[in-house]
Amino acid sequence: MDxxxxxxxxxxxxxxxxxxxxxxxxxxxxxxxxxxxxxxxxQPLSKGIIERLLLKGVSLRRIKKHYKVGMKEINSLMAS
Structure with missing residues (x-):
């Protein structure tokens, strides 16, 4: 961010x-x-974005709904 x-x-x-x-x-x-x-x-979905959103207090449910992904996709991003 500039x-x-x-x-x-x-x-x-x-x-x-x-x-x-x-x-x-x-x-x-x-x-x-x-x-x-x-x-x-x-921003496009990535491990860093998920971590920042979770630190800001956004629920996994809201992230899933916004990006239209399931827990499998989120878990695979977090594992890599």
Whole structure:
């Protein structure tokens, strides 16, 4: 991810955070998580992407539904 891509993600996160209610730091953290997860979901399926999504708290069920793959495909990627 380069600098311009990071700026775009931050702009999107600020727009989302402005629509939420509560503490600014909490709103910004939630908005950043949303934007980063959406960014990773746009990438092609790979072991690194699965690991990053799992670290961000995305469920395996959501990954399977989004990429339209089964557990066998995910397990084979994780094993290699």
């Amino acid at each position: 600098l311009q891509e990071t700026h775009k993600l931050m702009r999107k996160a600020v727009l989302i955070a402005k629509t939420l209610e509560g503490s600014w730091s909490i709103r910004m953290k939630m908005a950043l998580d949303i934007v980063i997860i959406n960014h990773y979901l746009k």
